[in-house]
Amino acid sequence: MTAPAGSNLEVKLRRAQRRRSFTSFLLVAPLLLFILVVFAGPILSLLYFSIDDPKLAEVMPRTAKIVTAWDGAELPGEDAYAAVVEEIRTGYANRTVAAAAMRLNYEISGFRSMVMRTGRKIRRITGPPYRDALIGLDERWGDITYWRAIKASAGPYTTRYLLAAVDLERRWDGSVAKAPPERTIYVEYLQRTFWISFWVLACCILIGYPMAYLIATSGRRTSRILLALVLLPFWTSLLVRTAAWVVLLQNKGIVNDFLLLAGIVDEPLTLIFNRTGVYIAMVHILLPFLVLPLYAVMRNVPPDQLRAAASLGARPVAAFLSVYLPQTLPGLGAGCILVFILSLGFYITPALIGGASDQMLSYLIAEFATRTGNWGMASAIAILLLLSVAALYPVYRGLVRGGTGFRFG
Amino acid sequence: MTAAPDVLVRFRNVEKTYDGQVNVVDRLNLEIRRGEFLTLLGPSGSGKTTILLMLAGFEAVTAGDIALNDRSLANVPPFRRNMGIVFQNYALFPHRSVFQNVAFPLVQRRIARTVIREKVETALRMVDLAGLGDRRPHQLSGGQQQRVALARALVFEPEMVLMDEPLGALDRKLREQMQIEIKHLHDELGMTVAYVTHDQGEALTMSDRVAIMNDGLIQQVGSPHEVYEEPANAFVAGFVGENNGFEGVIENTDGAECAVRLASGDLVRARSDTPRARGEAAILSLRPERLSINPPEDMTANRFEARIVEVIYFGAHNRARLAMAGRDDIVARVPAGAASDTLLPGAPVTIGWSSEHCRVLAPA
Numbered sequence: 001m002t003a004p005a006g007s008n009l010e011v012k013l014r015r016a017q018r019r020r021s022f023t024s025f026l027l028v029a030p031l032l033l034f035i036l037v038v039f040a041g042p043i044l045s046l047l048y049f050s051i052d053d054p055k056l057a058e059v060m061p062r063t064a065k066i067v068t069a070w071d072g073a074e075l076p077g078e079d080a081y082a083a084v085v086e087e088i089r090t091g092y093a094n095r096t097v098a099a100a101a102m103r104l105n106y107e108i109s110g111f112r113s114m115v116m117r118t119g120r121k122i123r124r125i126t127g128p129p130y131r132d133a134l135i136g137l138d139e140r141w142g143d144i145t146y147w148r149a150i151k152a153s154a155g156p157y158t159t160r161y162l163l164a165a166v167d168l169e170r171r172w173d174g175s176v177a178k179a180p181p182e183r184t185i186y187v188e189y190l191q192r193t194f195w196i197s198f199w200v201l202a203c204c205i206l207i208g209y210p211m212a213y214l215i216a217t218s219g220r221r222t223s224r225i226l227l228a229l230v231l232l233p234f235w236t237s238l239l240v241r242t243a244a245w246v247v248l249l250q251n252k253g254i255v256n257d258f259l260l261l262a263g264i265v266d267e268p269l270t271l272i273f274n275r276t277g278v279y280i281a282m283v284h285i286l287l288p289f290l291v292l293p294l295y296a297v298m299r300n301v302p303p304d305q306l307r308a309a310a311s312l313g314a315r316p317v318a319a320f321l322s323v324y325l326p327q328t329l330p331g332l333g334a335g336c337i338l339v340f341i342l343s344l345g346f347y348i349t350p351a352l353i354g355g356a357s358d359q360m361l362s363y364l365i366a367e368f369a370t371r372t373g374n375w376g377m378a379s380a381i382a383i384l385l386l387l388s389v390a391a392l393y394p395v396y397r398g399l400v401r402g403g404t405g406f407r408f409g
Numbered sequence: 410m411t412a413a414p415d416v417l418v419r420f421r422n423v424e425k426t427y428d429g430q431v432n433v434v435d436r437l438n439l440e441i442r443r444g445e446f447l448t449l450l451g452p453s454g455s456g457k458t459t460i461l462l463m464l465a466g467f468e469a470v471t472a473g474d475i476a477l478n479d480r481s482l483a484n485v486p487p488f489r490r491n492m493g494i495v496f497q498n499y500a501l502f503p504h505r506s507v508f509q510n511v512a513f514p515l516v517q518r519r520i521a522r523t524v525i526r527e528k529v530e531t532a533l534r535m536v537d538l539a540g541l542g543d544r545r546p547h548q549l550s551g552g553q554q555q556r557v558a559l560a561r562a563l564v565f566e567p568e569m570v571l572m573d574e575p576l577g578a579l580d581r582k583l584r585e586q587m588q589i590e591i592k593h594l595h596d597e598l599g600m601t602v603a604y605v606t607h608d609q610g611e612a613l614t615m616s617d618r619v620a621i622m623n624d625g626l627i628q629q630v631g632s633p634h635e636v637y638e639e640p641a642n643a644f645v646a647g648f649v650g651e652n653n654g655f656e657g658v659i660e661n662t663d664g665a666e667c668a669v670r671l672a673s674g675d676l677v678r679a680r681s682d683t684p685r686a687r688g689e690a691a692i693l694s695l696r697p698e699r700l701s702i703n704p705p706e707d708m709t710a711n712r713f714e715a716r717i718v719e720v721i722y723f724g725a726h727n728r729a730r731l732a733m734a735g736r737d738d739i740v741a742r743v744p745a746g747a748a749s750d751t752l753l754p755g756a757p758v759t760i761g762w763s764s765e766h767c768r769v770l771a772p773a
Contacts, residue, residue: 304498307467307494308500309497310466310488312562313565318517319734
């Protein structure tokens, strides 16, 4: 008679577990909702913006339909010209054609003014054949590259922004190729962003590791003061801190005054509007993100670990490498990934302290989003940044998990 | 005439201060003989751990000198002192396996891989951990971790082994078992051990010699028997084992035997190892197990009337608290048996002890 009793017990257990998991779901529900709204939502919309391409199809639906069906090998037929004439005519009258013209201009610069001029003169075209009439207004309508540009803009979705973000473009025949040199700036920005982030991280480790060690191993009073000094910058905004560095780093700023006074340099160093200034300010701003996780881990490494290593015959360097460092790797990994990811997205600091050649990807995003209103490009670069960060996640996992498994010597 | 003992470590006038005002260790002169098990015993803050840290090289000596094999250790860094240390919380490396932990000192000494394997396995067998080499320290019990620490401190055949309250974190039963095991290991391997503890029972069980510390000063150095039966002063008598202390004044002396007048007026006969003068203040020390209730007729030296205040059952023995000479904190240890069953609180009894077992000590 134990079997039915057992299954009965199982049922009870399952019911109790279901009740409990339902309660816990209710508890996390607000958080889940919050994450969906403020995190998943924006990322999805970003994805959508980067491939969304409705402008031309909205204003010139017939044209879009015809050129989509067209193979692009030779000039399109009369029906395409007729559609363009009619839709530019209505679009010009409704003042909607500018949006489509703007989109076409992304493909070939000058296309916008060409469409607007065609619009101004469209009254002169009274009847077929539209092809000759249109070419008569502007002979570029007889150039196949312009038609291919229309085909590329026909939407409703496009990969041009995503490809452009990595310096590629799609040819009229569908093949992907390297973009012409005047447009290949994005990979350079990406490389520069990683390069700056790498050096900022390296400096942060060099300064932050000994600093965290000092805080973790000194007496209570000292460590509290040091920790407060590390945290102090957090109490002011990023913008204020950056602005403060602008003041400090100027040719007649405090840093240069001090260096001159101390006789370390003979003439003021150029510390601002160049890479050096960007490094100084970014390292200062990001240092706490490395020190805090490191400190948390180091505080939990018992002080007699190093003594034990020494008593067993390990020289100081060997003791550090084989006993101390491996035990702090999880904290170091967490700190590094924080610093690196945060620095990938830096905008204000390079914008205020750096020169033209010190701007990072975020600068391009801001440029596209606020100045030229090209949300497609802004979103595509944002996705590039997002993917760069996501690619680092496995590295982080490896560091944190492997932290207790690493072997040296 | 016996040969001079083979001295391994010699502390000469060693002093240590952290704040420049108080000496945590003061005028330390101590020899550790080759192959002996020496325990530094004292209450916390008595300076015993500081002595170990100075010997290991983790703390600098403020004054004086420590010599190993007659060579000063002053400029020898910890990693060259060749001393195995067992720490109170084991200090095993959590990111390494048991095998790697034990192999660590051998790897540091660049010993061949095959030799390392052999030595580590021997060491693990020695501490009954054969087959657990692949585990991580946190997968082991406290007692097993302690054994790993022990194996790690022994595997490289160090000059000596230092142990800083190594059994403090274990429960009582395991602690007693490990005490015996460490003692057996010491007997087998013949290594020199300096052992720090505040547990007098541990010190008596394990040691060849015990050095008793208080306030940075060594109070007495001697075999467990000596420090228990012949305490040098009132502190040692009180710290090692249970003790009944009486204050009094020497009334007269007759060779080793003295008569001491207590404040209550009672006269107690006791033994003194050092000559005492009449009228000198003295402290008497009497072990509870030396105090008999209803003593035999022939024990005539010290016989007093007392009253039982309370009896506490301890299984193998009873502990009776007695009132006499104007006090009610005199403790007697009565072996279990028929006699002890008749002890009832409030009952008047006769108590007594031989003068041989009551010692006259100088006030601390």
